Amino acid sequence: MKKHLQGINPFRYGCVVEDSFYCPRPSLERQLAGFIRSGQNVVVHGERRMGKTSLINAVVRGMRGWRMLYVDLLHVQTVGDVCRRIVSSVRNLERKASLFEKALKLLPRLRPVMKVDPATGEFGFGLDARAAEDPYAVEEVLDMLAKVAANGRTVVVFDEFQDVGNLSGAQTVLALMRGRIQFQGDVPYVFTGSVRSRMVELFDNPDSAFYKSALTLCVGEIDRDSFASFLQSRFETGRRRVSDETVSAIMDTVADVPGDVQQLCEAAWGVTSGSVGVEDIEAALQVVFMREGDKFESFCERLSPVQFKLLMGIARLGGREIQSRAFLDEAGIGNAASARKAAIRLCELRYVYSFRGEYRFSSMFFRAWLLRRDY
Ligand SMILES: Nc1ncnc2c1ncn2[C@@H]1O[C@H](COP(=O)(O)OP(=O)(O)OP(=O)(O)O)[C@@H](O)[C@H]1O
Ligand SMILES: [Mg+2]
Structure with a gap:
């Protein structure tokens, strides 16, 4: 599509944002x-x-x-x-x-x-x-x-x-x-x-x-309402119509992390023309995976089988109760001590971090990518 029809990319990520790119x-x-x-x-x-x-x-x-x-x-x-x-x-x-x-x-x-x-x-x-x-x-x-x-x-x-x-x-x-x-x-x-x-x-x-x-x-997530109106106006600048529901779904997909939200918005903007809907989010994610899939692949190659099971377990079941019987059974991990040890390694590698007793993914894109893989 011609650049002038498509508009200029209104989103920025991976850098310091200023002026109209800053909410x-x-x-x-x-x-x-x-x-x-x-x-x-x-x-x-x-x-x-x-x-x-x-x-x-x-x-x-x-x-x-x-x-x-x-x-x-x-x-x-x-x-x-x-x-x-x-x-x-x-x-x-x-x-x-x-x-x-x-x-x-x-x-x-x-x-x-x-x-x-x-x-x-x-x-x-x-x-x-x-x-x-x-x-x-x-x-x-x-x-x-x-x-x-x-x-x-x-x-x-x-x-x-x-x-x-x-x-x-x-x-x-x-x-x-x-x-x-x-x-x-x-x-x-x-x-x-x-x-x-x-x-x-x-x-x-x-x-x-x-x-x-x-x-x-x-510094936590940006206040949801103000970030949502900011993103709406960025989409408008980039000549896209977007509903509140879509913006909200984009934010949900990446757990409100501002850098990831802007990255997903940029991808969504790139795969659409005219309007952006909830149904475009999957295509936007695929764009991100295309760019980052190799990196995620190599992240996985560094893990032992137990560490990988734990990572998948946290992706699928959440990171709250990783030592509970239910979690261990679901994730296919033998005992709590192995899960604990594996969790330490995943934190060292910064794939996850521990926050108020819960393990969370450092990158929600990594989690989304894992969940879409056929293991
Ligand atoms: N106030 C904001 N308004 C809009 N986007 C923002 C805002 N703050 C952060 N972002 C988004 O997050 C990205 C990262 O921002 P920034 O580098 O300031 O975060 P950081 O917390 O310093 O990150 P790091 O921990 O990697 O150093 C930006 O490129 C932008 O996409
Ligand atoms: Mg910084």
Whole structure:
């Protein structure tokens, strides 16, 4: 079909959403903005694809006179990576070379050098590799960060913060970070991450350096009515008519997870023209499976027979009573101890997560795909 007849894809997933792609969440936004304005540190908890990063971004963008120093810590391997990510976020914030140079001067131990690409005028930096691997380097970098932040109202956002817990010597690095951050009373820090259980471990476990160091904000599903009207208007933008019933069925299919809802809407939009009905959802799911089926297939190949039975059991019967006789019989698992062990593995692999005594699928598409397979 010609693009102009089909319209432009009105949905976005797998990325931070802004502007017309972002559905406002007034109550959470007010709370987060309030915490930031009063200089509090906050940890934003939530399951994957709930919209944590988008929420934080929208809140800071909406706060006049404030700027965001956003540090993505995904897959940091060493303390040097942490230092470089922070310095690089300062570079993104201070777009004037002179300001960035001033910031680099605050890192004497790291012997920074400023580099300018002669072709583009873009500036970068280098740090002494050995010095950056000393855990204490992170103190110097955080002090620099605080000075930069003091030049204007600045929120520091540490995203994918749980990955700092993976470093060798993580306890030391976290303790040093906490030590510095707690004296930076004027700078609000927002911590978040996509692995909820690990973030909870960092902030709610008495043995962790960050224990009780921040207020908590939980991001769950988007309020159903507002998300439904938002999606309706996105469909309209993409030249589709859609009933309340269809939008509601789409949300049900993926348990209201905002990222998955947008993904399914995009697929539904792609397989239709004119109007979208409940009967189109299956075709939309097939589009998603076509794109992701190989990945799901390889997820299954990693499992032992018992782990696979448990996964299928949770898909078919729900994840509440996995150790009950009824569940074990239905799922074909010999005893409760095997189910428990298999559940630990499924959580480690992040196929499922445990929430209030129930195992839930991390991806409802994976569950839907499993249920449609002929085993
Ligand atoms: N407020 C929102 N309005 C519309 N869609 C949203 C909203 N928040 C999240 N989404 C959908 O969810 C997707 C993921 O959003 P985002 O990256 O902000 O979530 P996250 O919780 O940070 O995810 P992760 O846990 O993977 O880091 C977006 O691409 C979008 O499809
Ligand atoms: Mg995120």
